[in-house]
Amino acid sequence: MQYHTPGSFDDAATIAAKAEGVTRFLAGGTDVLVQLRADMVTPDVLIDIKHIDGVSDIAREDGGWRIGVAVTGAEMTEHPELDKEWPGVVEAMDLIGSTQIQGRATLVGNLCNGSPAADSVPAMIAAGASVSVVGPDGSRTIKVEDVPTGPGRTSLEKGEVVSAVHLPARGDNGGDAYLRFIPRTEMDIAVVGCGVNLRLDGDRVAEARVSLGAVAPTVLLVEEAAQAVIGTTLDAAALEALSAAASAACKPINDKRGTIEFRTHVAGVLAKRAAKIAYDRAGGAK
Amino acid sequence: MAPDGHGTNGFKVVGTRPNRPDGVDKVTGRAKFGADAAAPGMLHAAIVRSPHAHAKILKIDSAKAEAMKGVKAVVTRADFAEGLTGENWNILENVMASDTALYDGHAVAAVAASTPLAARDAAKLIEVEYELLPHVTDVDKAMGSGAPVIRTGAADKSVPEGMHPNVVRYHESGHGDVEKGFAEADLVLEDSFKTEATHQGYIEPHACLAQLGPDGKGEVWCCTQGHFNVQKVCAALVGTDASQLRVTPSEIGGGFGGKTVVFIEPVALALSRKANRPVKLVMSRSEVFRATGPTASTSMDIKIGMTRDGKITAAQGVFRLQGGAFPGAPMEFTAMCAFAPYALENVHQVGYDVMSNRPKQAAYRAPGSPMAAFAVESVVDQLCNELDLDPIEVRLKNASKEGTKASFGPKFDRIGLVETLEAAKAHPHHKAPLAEGQGRGISCGFWFNHGGETAVSLALSEDGTVSLSVGTPDIGGSRASMGQMAAEELGIPYEKIRTTVADTATLGYNEISHGSRVTYASGLATIQAARDTVQKLCARAAAKWGIDEDAVVWEDGCAKPSGPNAGEFEPLPLARIARSMGRTGGPIVGHFEATPEGAGVSFATHIVDAEVDKETGQTKVVRYTVVQDAGKAIHPTYVEGQFQGGAAQGIGWALNEEYIYGEDGRLQNSLFLDYRIPVASDLPMIDTVIVEVPNPGHPYGVRGVGETSICPPLAAIANAVSNAAGVRLKELPMSPPRILAALAAQADG
């Protein structure tokens, strides 16, 4: 295995473009090293992107935030402002693994690992986040929901590397939340995850994004679930419609973490619970 | 033997809570566990394991691996002893497959190389050609008609004719007439239960460092619950003399029964012999789950009859245990423990030991008993609910006592079940109000406890301090409790004694640290070795004073004349006698060797409150109380630790831990990520009550405490969850999908 520590994203992209065999980028390493130790994936080329300037910064950008690819969950949680604007995204990241994992894990790593159960991804999708990508042919920006294409797969081309995450401006009367179901209180992979982001007009929901994790080959953005609450005050009927729409969107599998029936049912339960939190955060409770 | 010398009072050291002698080493990272040893010239080994549940091994080609730089030896079954029979053959077959891989993870070859990475890379280059065979992993399917046969001729004579060849042992016991008993009942309930296999889940993977020379002399360093057993088994499997093999136990990072078994030491020895270099072999976590001892999985049918006022008139149970690809599932313990808490006129129990394509089951803390308690105590709880009776009163009404003919045959000696039930009843937890969504569960549990071969030696130093050598690896703080018992007898401070777990060259044979036997048996041997020492000390004083040995007594750490008639002499402290021992007859060493058979049985009663989220099926254990009879608690803090640890493991077993096999017979969850043991945030504080009803078979009344603590939790939690959810849970673990499915099934009528 070759180990590289490029000083720029262009260099990283160049190394990756030329690499032969299995290539992995190393940010927090909490998936890459597990796969290495478990003999699941032994990269031929490993590109550590933590030596690139600015990768550990959380910075203001167009009223929103630019989050570096090496920013850890712990750094996001400790940031004085981020969780006031995007508590759902910060909580989703914070739910991943232990305190120790939080010291290393990153948003981009969680995204690019391509797991449908990645906790931060539904939260980012609900938030309307995007990522910048540097490749051999230049840069582009893509929506987070367009990155995963299947379990362990992404839409990134050979030689492309994510260089930053962008969270949009929070704006007024908005709130987000993320909930997941796990059998224990910590340390498990999500059996179901749900991110909800709402903007209110008075006490009515004006805009909504609802995203579900671990219920399909990729994280889902569920338009029907959003429509179920837009224009409502999130009353009981709206919550039931939301729950039904969320469950209806599920295309899960039976596996060691849960059954089809369980995931489908709990997706509806979490959608309701997360929506209520997001609604309160958007000021709907006042 | 009756409790002697001391009552339950009058102890000076026993019952206090001194610091453990291994404490500083363990908090500074200095303590040496299995994987922490190194030797000059050491090689590292890796094992090649079958990815198939059941497959004929057609060919093993190690040419590519052997050609790799740094590779020094490859071994297969051909490198082990031939002609073994009985249990040694079974162990070898599990250590290294011969012609058939019997489960996912079964070892088929091993390699030693210069670095751990080189060994792992080389293992991947060893090519094994398999022919897949049909497999079975479920207990009911494995004994059903048409199930693939794991091995013909494995059954012993106990098995009735006409059973599937995978049923390899059969047990039947009981007394009275259950049909007559059921006819006398006002309510008879009958139900079936299943439990999945769980793993002991020790945090330290198996590890060893081994050296075997061409002269047949060898050394093994390993983490084990029984190094004398490692010596015996390894010698047989690699074909050398037991005495030529010295085995030194490392600190052990948890065992709970799982480290009573030999897995990797013979492999490291065989590689070492071939390479003529020391070989270190450390399992990965995945190997631990795939190839070392889970518990048996079970399928059980229980039928109990009760009168309206709570008297049990008859009880019957059928217990089918799947124990992996070898005989040995502890179904007779399951059967014998099932109804032990109850004084029954009519009781009948049947057990089946069933083989399947899974790793060989290993002991796990009271092997077989927790599952039985789950099934039986669930039915008792149902009976209490339906007849509107208090669960503690019903258990008190039917409780086994001294003189009761046990469900498994003999009459109970002095036991403490009633005392644990009374203490539970008096505990504030029993009457505390429950919040919305919560349920309370109560269960009793029983374990036999064990004695076993034991040897202890106690040597005095000239400065009056003491070296105590025991042969039972310290798995729960026993070096402290042994030191306390020796200090008690010798009348010297605890700090003046250093307790060591001695290697196989130092002491006579000691059985494994299992069966909750250490504080009982090594404790008894320590007391006797100390008394032997005292006798020798008194003899030296008698000689000095010129009086009869009988005229000297030992009090408060000094030899004293037994009375005015013996003469007037200043008391002689131990240190004074020790200082001159070289001139008064030589070194003073006390010892004791025996197979004590008076291990007192132990009972416990647990109370647990659980809260169930009916929308997600998630359970939270909100309050837990353990009440258990310890006979006499030598070190109460460590006794509490055993109670709490057993309860926590039981909570994991009840709620989330399970072996999950795919259709292909491969284990799906071989990491701690998906084998979900309780984490700190899952658990409440665990309250403990130590009941002390002395065991007549130990000088201080000690009963083993390590195992009984895991017997009641499965049932207590199942009762709490069932009462909270409003539906009876009959299958473990009660994972959220299972709870939701049970609720849905109930809603569907």
Place this chain on the structure above:
Amino acid sequence: MTMIHVTTTVNGDEVEFLCDPRETLLDVLRDRLALTGAKEGCGTGDCGACSVTVDDRLVCSCLMLGAEAEGKSIGTIEGMADGEALHPLQEKFIEYAALQCGVCTPGVLVATEALLKKNPDPTETEVRYWLAGNLCRCTGYDKIIRAVLDTAADLRKAS
């Protein structure tokens, strides 16, 4: 095999080593630097027995490459006591029997020290969630949690 040369600081001492790019920081600590206090219980970040600090941040040393240690400051259990004086957490763990087999103990102590530096007055729930990545199979956590809470209280009184 191309080995990587790494210069780093461990428990305040500068150290150099060569490692294979695949070796984890845990492999390096144990096999190359003979610091065997950190344990491999799982190798996948699930058990916390290998906990160390890297630039004062708590991590699993099994989930970091040895090569990544270049220029960092590593703290392990071997650096917790000050000479012969044990850290108050170490003292309390012995006194409370907050360990049985002791194999998880180095990781638990390193994690707990990091907690108390960040939060000198944690609640029981905060301690439990902070330590959720440190599996203990012996104690049921009860005595560990009590030892941490009482050490924190002692340290607050002393400061």
